Amino acid sequence: MADDLDWNAIIASGNDAERPGKQPVDGRSDDRDDAPAAAGAPQPMSRREARARSAAQADAADTTAQVPQARSETPQGPNDAPPAVDDAPQARADAPQAHGEDALHPEVHALLSDGVAADGVAADGGAVVGGGGGAAGGGRGGRRGGGGRSSRPPREPRRRSRAGLIAGIVIVALVLAAGVGAYAFAAPKVRQIVGAISGSQESDDYTGSGTSKVTITIKQGDIGEDVAKTLQRSGVVKTSTAFYKLLLSSADVQFQPGSYALKKHMSSKAALAALQDKANRVTASIIIPEGTALKDIEAGMVSKAGLSEEQVSSAAKEVGAYGLPSGVTSLEGWLFPATYPINPGWTAKQYFQSMVDTMKQHLATAGVAEADQERVIVFASLVQREAGLAADYPKVARVFQNRLDQGMKLQSDATVAYGTGNTHRVTTTDAERNDASNPYNTYVHEGLPPGPISNPGDVAIQAVTHPADGNWLYFVTVNLETGETVFSDTYAQHQDAVKQFQAWLRANPSYQ
Known part of the structure; x- marks a missing residue:
């Protein structure tokens, strides 16, 4: 331990005979007499001289041999005075030498006196200059300064250093963990900044006055944010954010409920100007052609009526709210094909209810009893999709x-x-016709399909309630341009009609 080391034994030259009365044992001295040295004997060195001496010895020694370093627990006494230079042991010429406190560089002096911490590390984190014996504030005091221990408790530099290292590792780990979690949040903003600096940032807005035509509807009670979402949903503006930012910076902007003729891929500025122009106000309608499927009607309501997909889809699922026969599980087939004016104040449910009510009215006009409505609609939806010319229904x-x-x-x-x-074709493959898992596969399953396959119009309903007279069991369209269809009583006749159709396809390869 440092408390058992004799300072002079450590810093003395290698000739023990020059040290009268000192018989070192394992680097310790049993003579702790503080009396002055005998006349003519070498004077004890100050700690500064010892440090210079020790540094010279360390430089001269082999790199594998190290001079033991002692720590002092007693600060240097105020009466410690350096001996004369001539009395100091001589060191190597290239070794650093200290010639007294006044000869030290101010920064070195500060390090040695005030800024030195344990283990030769400066208090500010730098290494101790000179590196000799015990640093100020550690080890046993020199002979001239009086011995004894400091009243301060001994330090534990290595333990504290190790704890500091562990704390540093923990902090780095926490920073790294936090960095991983924060990357997802910060990365987009960093990319925006880098993009803005480099000029490569992708714009959130279109440029120009647009391309193809589109009709959008502003509903009663819509605010600016709702209008922005409608424009984005309809493909008018690139992002609702860009349009809404423009609104916030524009004064005295008001929107009137109704439908407007705009264009797709318009800049936010162009779209806002178009909405403020009364010339773009139109009397819009939701047009449902005969044979249209439910999902296409829903898409039309979104694009024309200014409704969101969620609003339309949710309303379509509330089948029991429209007064349909029990057992009906879908609005498919019950939405009468017609033209429905846009009402900016209507909800999706109100539009659907209007279509269902219109279908019921037409069924009643065709003389269909309520008990037969479901079967007639299923049958009529099949005829609507299979027939071509009205006369053939x-x-x-x-x-x-x-x-x-x-x-x-x-x-x-x-x-x-x-x-x-x-829902947009009537041709099928062999695999599809052999798929028994498809409940609508009438090549495998007998009878009518389990539900309507389209929304039929008056012609199909009338055809089902008043079919033509005949013994036909087959039909095939033999000319896709004119819609000419051949009806056959027997399979052999039908095969001849099929050959006629195949010949037409060979003559018109563009239809294949």
Whole structure:
């Protein structure tokens, strides 16, 4: 331990004979007499001289041999005076030498006297200059300053240093962990800043006056944020944020409920100007053609009536709220194809209710009893998708009715396609026609499909309630341009009609 080391034993030269009365044992001295040295004997060195001496010895020694360092627990006494330079032991010429306090560099003096911490590390984190023996504030005092221990408790520098290292590691780990969590939040903003500086930031707004036409509707009670979302949803502006920011910076902007003819891909500035122009105000409507499927009607309500997909979808799922027969699970087939004026104050449910009520009125006009409404709609939706020319609707209805009467499968491609989710075609593949998991596959399952496959109009409803007279069991369109259709009583006749259709396709490859 440092308290058991004799300072002079550590810093003395290698000749022990020059130290009268001192017999070192394992680096310790049993003679702790504080009396002055005998006349003519070498004078004890001050700690500063000892440090210089020790540094010279360390430089001369092999790198594997190290001079033990002692720590002092007693500060240097105020009466410690350095001996004469001539009395100090001589060190190597290239070794640093201290010639007294006044000869020290001010910064070195400060480090040695006030700014030195344990283990040769300055209090401000720098290394101790000179590096000799015990630093001020540690180790046993020199002979001239009086011995004894300091009243301060001994320090534990290594333990504190190790604790500081652990604390530093913990702090770094916390910073890294926090950095990972914060990256997702900060990265977009950093990219915006970098993009703004480099000029590569993607704009959140279109430029120009737009491209294709589109009609949007501002509903009663819509605020600026609602209008911005409607414009983005309809493809007019690139982002609702850009348009809304423009609104906040524009004074005295008011929107009138109604429909407006705009264009897709307009800049926010151009879109705002168009909405303020009364010339763009139109009497818009939701137009539902015969045979339109529910999902297409929903899309039309979103684009025309200024409603959100969530509002429309939620209203469509409330099937029991529209007064339909029990057991009906979808609005499909119950929305009469017609033109419905846009009412800015209406909700999606009000639009659907109007369409359902219109269908019921037309069923009543066609003489369909309430108990038969569901079957008529399912049947009529099939005819609506399969028939081409209006004159052929009653014949197509007769073909399907004859098949039902004879226990034959309907074998309608339109029902199979609907079951696969495709509402825009009536052609199918062999695999689709053989798929028994499709409940709408009338090539596999007997009878009518489990529900409507489109929303039929008056012509289809009339055809089902008043089918044509005939024994037809088959039909095929043999000319896709004119819609000409051949009806057959037998399968052989039908095969001849199919060959006629195939010949037309070879002559018109663009239809294949």
